[in-house]
Amino acid sequence: MKxxxxxxxxxxxxxxxxxxxxxxxxxxLRTVAVFSDxxxxxxxxxxxxxxxxxxxxQAGKSYLNVAALLNAARSVGAGAIxxxxxxxxxxxxxxxxxxxxGLVFVGPGAAAIRTMxxxxxxxxxxxxxxxxxxxxxxxxxxxxxxxxxxAGDIGYPVLIKASAGGGGRGIHIxxxxxxxxxxxxxxQAQAKAAFGDAAVYLERFIRQAxxxxxxxxGDGKRVVHCFERECSLQxxxxxxxxxxxxxAIDAATRQALCDSALALARAVDYSGAGTLEYLYDEDxxxxxxxxxxxxxxxxxxxTEMVTGVDLVKEMLRIALGEPLRLQQSDIALRGAAxxxxxxxxxxxxxFMPCPGTLSSLQVPGGPGVRFDSMLFPGCRVPAFYxxxxxxxxxxxxxxxxxxxxxxxxxxxxxxxxxxxxxxxHQKLVRDPQVRAGQLHTGFLEAWLAAHPM
Amino acid sequence: xxxxxxxxxxxxxxxxxxxxxxxxxxxxxxRVRVGDVLGLIxxxxxxxxxxxxxxxxxxxxxxxxxxxxxxxxxxxxxETP
Numbered sequence: 001m002k003x004x005x006x007x008x009x010x011x012x013x014x015x016x017x018x019x020x021x022x023x024x025x026x027x028x029l030r031t032v033a034v035f036s037d038x039x040x041x042x043x044x045x046x047x048x049x050x051x052x053x054x055x056x057x058q059a060g061k062s063y064l065n066v067a068a069l070l071n072a073a074r075s076v077g078a079g080a081i082x083x084x085x086x087x088x089x090x091x092x093x094x095x096x097x098x099x100x101x102g103l104v105f106v107g108p109g110a111a112a113i114r115t116m117x118x119x120x121x122x123x124x125x126x127x128x129x130x131x132x133x134x135x136x137x138x139x140x141x142x143x144x145x146x147x148x149x150x151a152g153d154i155g156y157p158v159l160i161k162a163s164a165g166g167g168g169r170g171i172h173i174x175x176x177x178x179x180x181x182x183x184x185x186x187x188q189a190q191a192k193a194a195f196g197d198a199a200v201y202l203e204r205f206i207r208q209a210x211x212x213x214x215x216x217x218g219d220g221k222r223v224v225h226c227f228e229r230e231c232s233l234q235x236x237x238x239x240x241x242x243x244x245x246x247x248a249i250d251a252a253t254r255q256a257l258c259d260s261a262l263a264l265a266r267a268v269d270y271s272g273a274g275t276l277e278y279l280y281d282e283d284x285x286x287x288x289x290x291x292x293x294x295x296x297x298x299x300x301x302x303t304e305m306v307t308g309v310d311l312v313k314e315m316l317r318i319a320l321g322e323p324l325r326l327q328q329s330d331i332a333l334r335g336a337a338x339x340x341x342x343x344x345x346x347x348x349x350x351f352m353p354c355p356g357t358l359s360s361l362q363v364p365g366g367p368g369v370r371f372d373s374m375l376f377p378g379c380r381v382p383a384f385y386x387x388x389x390x391x392x393x394x395x396x397x398x399x400x401x402x403x404x405x406x407x408x409x410x411x412x413x414x415x416x417x418x419x420x421x422x423x424x425h426q427k428l429v430r431d432p433q434v435r436a437g438q439l440h441t442g443f444l445e446a447w448l449a450a451h452p453m
Numbered sequence: 454x455x456x457x458x459x460x461x462x463x464x465x466x467x468x469x470x471x472x473x474x475x476x477x478x479x480x481x482x483x484r485v486r487v488g489d490v491l492g493l494i495x496x497x498x499x500x501x502x503x504x505x506x507x508x509x510x511x512x513x514x515x516x517x518x519x520x521x522x523x524x525x526x527x528x529x530x531x532e533t534p
Contacts, residue, residue: 038521057521058466193472344497353497355464383464384521387497 004104004321005079006030009052010044011069012084014374015390016296017044020082023312025049027320032076034069036062038382043374050076057384063087066094070101080104080319086386089295090117106319108218108272108294115268116292120163120201126289129267131260134279134288136203147184148177150202156180157205160187164195171237173205203290208440209279211239212246212287214261215303217314218270219324225258226307227333229299232439233428235351240421240444241428242299242339244306247399247437248282257287264289273300273315279441298341298388301372305337305395336399338406340425342373342413343387347424348453354419355383362414368395368402369409381418389420403435424453457507457531458515461522465496467503469518477518483511485531492528509533 007030010017021031021044033048038057045051052072055062062068064087073081081098083089083106092113098105107113116122120139127133135154140163141147151158151174160183162170172187174180184200192198211234215226230246231239249257261276275293280286300311309331318324345351361377373390381389392413394405407429413422428434431447461467469477469492478490485491485505493500512530516522 058519060519190472193474353499355497383496384466385497 004319007032007076007078007080008106008316009034009069009073009076009078009081010048010084011063011081012087012089013039013042013044013063013385015372015388016084016298018047018374019372020084020312021047023310024082024316027313027316029316032072032078034063034072036384038384041379043376043379046376052076057382059087059384063385066097070097070103073101073103078103080106082106082316082319083295085295085298090293092117104319106272106315108270108274112268112270113294116274116294118163118199119161119165119291120199122292123201123289125267126264129260129264131264131289132287134203134206134290137201140199140201141184144181144184147180147202151177151180154202154204159203159205160184160200161203162187162191162195162197163199163201164191164197169237170194170200206279206281206288208442209281210246210248210439211277211441212249212257212280213275213277213297214258215300215311216261216265216270216274216276217309217311217318217324217326218265218272218274219318219322220269220271222324223262223265223270224324224326224328224331225261226303226309226311226331228254228257229302230439231299232441233434233444234441235444235448239299240341240343241425242302243399243402244302244337245333246280247336248439249280249285253285253287260287260289264292272318273311282440298391299339301370301391301393302337302339305368305370305393306333306335307331308334335395335397336402337393337395338399338402339391339393340406340410340429341388341421342390342392342415342425343421344381344389344418345387345421346419347421347448351421353383353387355381356418357381358415359417360414361416362412364392364409364412366409366412368405370394375415389415389418392425399437400435403429427451427453454532454534456512457509457533458527459491459503459505459529459531461494461503461524461526461528463494463496463501464524465494465522467516467518467520467522467528468493468495468500469514479511481511481513485509485511494522503528505531507531507533 031048033044033051054068088094092110095110160172233241370393396402509531515527
């Protein structure tokens with residue numbers, strides 16, 4: 001059978017564009033990178049078979065410019081577009097536009113993006129599939145009276161979350177009824193301004209929880225899971241350190257968690273790679289679905305390390321029209337993996353962004369070490385995009401061994417000319433509580449307050 | 454009357470307003486006092502305020518809303534009494 005496409009356009013930049021180009025080339029596909037003026041000469045443009053300019057530095061005029069991306073795809077004869085993460089990756093209208101242009105969108109269909117991308121709709125879908133959600137409103141809340149009644153039922157403090165939000169954005173906290181009166185209108189107005197949709201919903205605020213997520217792969221007919229990741233180390237709701245598996249759950253909890261993810265993914269006939277995010281309450285061993293990401297995630301490599309499954313290649317195979325090759329029994333958990341994000345930020349100055357030029361680079365190596373990055377000596381890190389430079393990922397037979405390997409690999413990394421979060425990770429990896437795996441989503445901010453950099 | 458150039462402290466994107474549908478912080482002719490916010494610079498998805506360091510009136514902008522700017526680039530001119 002003739003494959004659905006032989007040329008892939010990567011509608012992204014940075015390390016994820018590099019990752020996708022590598023996977024596509026290994027599958028024998030021709031690869032096309034796109035770049036803004038600020039990314040001319042970047043690593044993805046060097047590694048792809050072809051590179052096409054798509055506009056000025058501002059993302060709105062380049063990486064978020066649907067017409068420019070479709071024109072680029074047409075000009076090079078691309079048959080498919082991989083959106084990566086961020087930018088247009090969870091934009092249902094973009095997925096539709098790609099399909100309408102006769103191209104394959106590497107990801108789920110627009111309907112699944114729309115349902116699971118709307119956080120209130122995703123909660124409803126989860127409840128219908130029998131998956132526990134954080135106690136909260138059944139869907140979007142309209143007026144303050146309805147909000148007060150629901151908040152009274154679920155108990156304060158409550159989170160007011162934008163239905164169209166995500167990645168930790170669009171979240172307000174109300175500690176009591178008077179704060180809810182103040183914050184509801186503000187949250188709706190900000191949701192409207194930030195996401196073009198004023199809808200918000202309420203959730204109980206769980207103070208000490210772990211953030212655990214389940215990786216799934218589907219082909220529209222069948223779904224498998226690739227176990228869970230622990231992503232509790234976050235600052236301002238941005239993950240900086242991720243692990244697989246989660247050291248805090250037992251086999252029975254893991255099974256129940258992964259089964260619930262499968263049930264929800266099946267309910268929406270999911271196709272492609274996706275992640276279901278949960279909060280896990282260690283005291284009660286209860287887990288609650290919070291949202292789904294309908295794309296490949298930054299932290300996917302830890303799952304690849306412990307399962308041996310190449311998630312990006314599997315995404316591409318599904319997009320090529322192949323049925324899912326993996327049975328659930330093919331996917332086993334082996335050892336432990338940790339990823340740390342090397343960001344162009346200064347931890348000593350409140351994580352101020354630090355764009356610049358890399359003068360020299362020493363990449364960590366040796367057994368069980370993987371370095372996914374956009375860096376090369378002399379590369380410029382522009383100010384216009386997110387601060388992720390590289391992901392250092394280690395794998396070993398168990399968590400203590402992986403921690404030792406991470407400590408060693410972090411000490412090998414050298415990035416002259418740039419200020420990065422490497423030093424933060426060097427401290428975290430040596431911290432007794434981190435080593436003991438005593439993590440929760442509030443851990444890092446409290447730790448930073450107690451350990452000034 | 455002397456003119457003061459307000460320079461961008463950072464590389465990034467300059468915005469004249471807090472949100473796409475918000476009014477601009479200041480327009481040509483606006484009276485400003487020390488500390489008043491004149492605009493925002495977005496660097497790697499983080500926003501920093503650019504504030505007036507003198508009292509005066511906004512004479513004119515040297516860059517447009519949403520323009521890419523370099524450190525040291527003139528953003529606007531303030532006329533001081």
